[in-house]
Amino acid sequence: MTRAVVLRRLAGLASLGVLLVTGCAKPVRDDLYVLLPGKDGQAPGALTVESGGKQATLDQPYAAARVKEPGHVEPSTVTAEQVQQAFGPALAAQPMRPASFLLYFLENRDDLTAESQQTLTQVIAEISRYPAPEIVVIGHTDRVGTLARNDTLSLQRAGRMRDELVKAGVDPAKIRVEGRGEREPLVPTPDEVAEPRNRRVEINVR
């Protein structure tokens, strides 16, 4: 019987609840790799696990691979509870997910629409939850007016939002402000077309 076969049988016994008797010549590894379902319900993507020329692809939620020694990749499946048991502290230390918010502006002005004025409070409250935040505020315009005027306007809009964040207690050193003018419309339009959805500021936080 090869060592690999012995190990596999021992592993089988262990999974039946029999304690694995240690004392093998080499230490046996206890590696576990698990693909998790995406947080926002999106497809989980895939993870390839390669060890000593052997490979397994994990592409289902909770699909797992165990490596007890290099070159032996055992496909497996675990439960959410087992993941929590084995990885609880690492998962609890996950940083907050980066988020992005859009606020809309009145035509040719750096004042928010009434609706966005309402959401601003929520957006600021959400951003304030981030520990050690890094924030990027990006202003945009629609395509009415000159490029130069829109560059200025987009920066003014972004600046207003920066001021609101600072007023709410965010460290100004952690905020980067950019203006993209009319160059990156959310909704593509011909030049000189008024489009409310393009008059916006995007706030990214992580």
Added chain:
Amino acid sequence: MKVALSLAAAMLVLAGLAPAARAQEAGHVKVVKGAVQIERGGQKLPATLGAAVQSGDVVTTGPDGSVGITFLDNSLLSAGPNSVLAIDRFAFDTTTHQGAFESSLQKGTLAVVSGKLAKTSPEAMKVKTPAAVLGVRGTEFVVRTGDSKE
């Protein structure tokens, strides 16, 4: 003269060298619990909230420690207790989202949410352990590595 020189040096740093120094920056500590250290060039620095993590750093957690780091491409890596995590290489072009992110978990536990790098090219992100190499295609996963006696 010395004063003038160091003033000039300081101004240079302010004017142009600071971005260059920041280019090495890979991410920031967003969550820290218990004992966590960042080893950089033979020095051990405490991993405080907001501390920068650079390419080449090794992050270690104590028996009661855990740490969460957000990288510049929005990858999220968090390690549980008794872990050793090396940031072997991090390069990210914020315009094209191209680059490379290689890290290795030498022991302990790690949770990963991949970011823009893994989305742009499936070869860009790799996580190694002493026993395996993981290829990441836009995904969330966990890793445990070590001897079974540990």
